[in-house]
Amino acid sequence: MEWEKGLPSDEDLASLSYSLVPWNLAMAFSITPEKSRTIQDANRASETTFSTSSSTNLGVAAEEEDRVGSSSPGSDSKKQKISEDAAGVDISTAEEGDSGTEDLKLKRARLVWTPQLHKRFVDVVAHLGIKNAVPKTIMQLMNVEGLTRENVASHLQKYRLYLKRMQGLTSEGPSSSDKLFSSTPVPPQSFQDLGSGQGSGSAGHVGVPSMMQMPVYAHHMGMQGHQNHHRGSGGPANPYMMQQNKFGSMASYPPVGGGSANEN
DNA sequence: ACGCTAATAT
């Protein structure tokens, strides 16, 4: 449709995955290829189209209460034409209460797993192999600012369930749900060691079920997301930088060093 | 402290 053209092509996004330098190795040489990407890298892929919840909004959804009288109709103010905004991003840590935008420590807004973010996740998981793909490590390697171990753990849990549920139905199309997941190629080794209790008969081995690649992008047509206000005072809890990752042939991307998006 | 699963909460 319309919005699709604003998005990076599949290949564009795909390029990121391959050719990772053995992380520990990279570390040994103290190469610091990239700064942590903000959750935004992902989101702002499409802007030429909508400004509603997804475009301008970075990956995070803030809880908002727009109780402004009852003038809901005005929703047409902006249409297309939105193109800047780039820098105005903010992860809008849920405000409320007092000091609002305090740094770390306040509850972060719910993380939104955009296709890009998810892809990064999958890439990392794939490169780690089933053994090392644990929340902490994944989180570190993804190097996404503000991403917490819990975020990853939660997503990982779902992801695993998804993979598990996929097996045995080698020829089934993904249910309309699982959009996010079904949109990503299955890392060859992701499973193989999963619970497997399910198999009726053929529990022997796993043959990567090649699932279809639906165009899938999570759009909620519902008008739900709202725009962000900005707190005039202090900036949100994290430094933002957004950048469209344009690595045509980068050789590695591990975080390492300066980054420090999250700590404990 | 971490990780995992299942259940439950928001």
Add this chain to the structure above:
DNA sequence: AATATTAGCG
């Protein structure tokens, strides 16, 4: 429906 949080265990 998507995420987060918690419980209970290894």
